Amino acid sequence: MIRHGLPPDDHIFPSATKSCGILASLPVAQSLHCFAYKTAYHVDLFVGSSIVDMYGKCCDIDDARKVFDEMPYRNVVSWSGLIYGYVQLGEDDEALRLFKRFLVEEENEGVNDFTLSSVLRVCGGSTLLQMGKQIHGLSFKTSFDSSCFVASSLISLYSKCGVVEEAYDVFEEVTVRNLGMWNAMLIACAQHAHTNKTFELFDKMKSVGGVKANFITFLCVLYACSHAGLVEKGKNYFELMKDYGIEPGTQHYSTLVDLLGRAGKLNEAAKVIEEMPMEPTESVWGALLTGCRIHGNTELASYVADRVSETGAVSSGLQVLLSNAYAAAGRWEEAAKARKTLRDKGIKKETGLSWVEEGNRVHTFAAGDRSHAKSLEIYDKLEELGEEMEKAGYVADTSFVLREVDGEEKSRSIKYHSERLAIAFGLITFPQGQPIRVMKNLRVCGDCHTAIKFISKCTGRVIIVRDNNRFHRFEDGKCTCGDYW
Ligand SMILES: [Zn+2]
Ligand SMILES: [Zn+2]
Incomplete structure (x- = not known):
């Protein structure tokens, strides 16, 4: 087109930048930006926004920001493009700050499904359940909750925050589903050890949804098999990939x-x-x-x-x-x-950390941590629980602690692993009947796993712990992982 002497306009530029964003090619992005500059289209709202979006997708956040900051007016594309750019780089705080600014500064400019799914991804990644719920509310008000992109992000948000029931609700409410949405639900099922549901969905996605499984889908079912110890089934699924034309x-x-x-x-x-x-x-x-x-x-x-x-x-x-x-x-x-x-x-x-969300606040604990304002009460609670648990038959297994420490020290430090502090905080803070959700960055040790089973039995609480690998839902002395994790 250019060789034929036809200059691009405000319709052509956004098409070109969009393609470039998909290819994530920074050199091409820079050429396009340069060309827009030379033809003075960079000040055009649509072209400028599409350039921000393009740089965001090419992971060049500095240039995206620069173009964004220099724009006289902005629209949903420029805001979403920049937010997405930050999300992709894992700069979650900045992404959320921008999103809040967007809502405040641009009263007349509505969010779209792309904005919503980007910020929901941030909430899921940082397990910010309360904020995620508010954004779910906003999706509902703007009718974007029926978009597959938003729904997929909502499913993964609720699953990552340990509320898999809500994930199922979102899934059921959206009836026209794309592959991403089926996969999001399958991942949720597999992580929460809803093994049979995983297989059921796998069958349904083809027969009911008319959607063909891809390599992510197979990873989900294999993962589910692995965590339930289903060897034959797993091998069958692995073989089945060939029928789908997927190379493992x-x-x-x-x-x-x-x-x-x-x-x-x-x-x-x-x-x-x-x-x-x-x-x-x-x-x-x-x-x-x-x-x-x-x-x-x-x-x-x-x-x-x-x-x-x-x-x-x-x-x-x-x-x-x-x-x-x-x-x-x-x-x-x-x-x-x-x-x-x-x-x-x-x-x-890596230091083991556990955290609990209380309203819009996140409380983080490390093992043996005494820095929390409610420290005294937390340790008293653990002391009190310890006695009850021992009466119920709990014996600490100290083989999970480093060998260098001597016996006495072992049983003390294991008692105060970060997830136990977080659970004790939940017990003294949340009303009876409210489940306690704890997130942890490392794998739960064997003794804490046993101890939490006893805690759930002694207190009658549902305790959900997400470690770096999967979810454990403790209820009445049992865990959904079936001690296989
Ligand atoms: Zn532990
Ligand atoms: Zn478990």
Whole structure:
């Protein structure tokens, strides 16, 4: 068009920037921006907004911001484009700040499904349930709650915040669903160990929804199989991918290895790795090492550790697994070497944190933390609970704490793991009958898992804990994960 001497206008520019955003090509984005500047279209509301949106999608937030700040007028596209840019980079606070500014400054300019789903993603990622609910309200008022994009984000928000019932409600209310929405619901089911529901939805999405499963869908069902220990079913789904014309990726392989490893079929898991058509990734090796640890197969673990060590630099997470594998096999020298590598890199273990939402406030706790204003009451509550739990038959299992600490210290520090502080805070703060939702950045240790079961029994509370991997819903002394996590 340009070669034919036809200059682009305010209709053509946004089309070009949109395509460029999809391709996420920064050099092309810069050329387009430059061209708009030369033709003075950059001051046009539609063109300027589309440039902000384009830079946001190309992850060039500085240029997106600059164009945005220089615009004399803005519309929903410029606001949403910039918000999305921040969300994509994980700058959640700035995204939310902008969203609030948008609502205040642009009274006449309504939000759209893109704005709403972007901010809902932020709320889901940071488990901000109250704010997420308010945005759900806004979606309802603006009738965008029936959009598949908004609904998918709502499903994932509610699921990530541990309120899977609400996720089901959103799913049922929207009857015309796209693939993303089916996948969002499947992920929610798998994370909450609603295993049969996962399989049911998988069947339904094709027969009722007329939507074909993709590689994410298969990851969900494999994940569900893995966490329920359903080996045969998992293998069937893995095979089924071929019928769908989907080539299994490394993530599918690592889930399959995880499934086999957890179920104790370690040799079969090792064979899957040998036969993989691509290089095994760290998560594939990690899955096998975890299987070895669960089933105490020190021989295979140390063999795997050798194989992994040969590949050179590994992440700190895998390095820890290596060191543990060598230690378990009694190969102290290698274990020490693996530990030293970790120390040399200056890698510390991630601090375990748990948090609870109270209204619009988030209360965060670390293990043994006494900085909270209600600290005294929290520790009193734990003391009181401890006695009740012991009467009910709870015995602390201190093998989950680091070996360096002596016995007395062990039982004390394990008693004050961050999730227990968060739960105690919930118990003294929330009215009886209100479930307590705790989020944690690391895996729940075995003893806390047992302890929380007792707490749920002794107090009659429903306690939902999301760790870095999945959800646990404790009720009346039982957990939905069936102790398989
Ligand atoms: Zn613990
Ligand atoms: Zn559990």
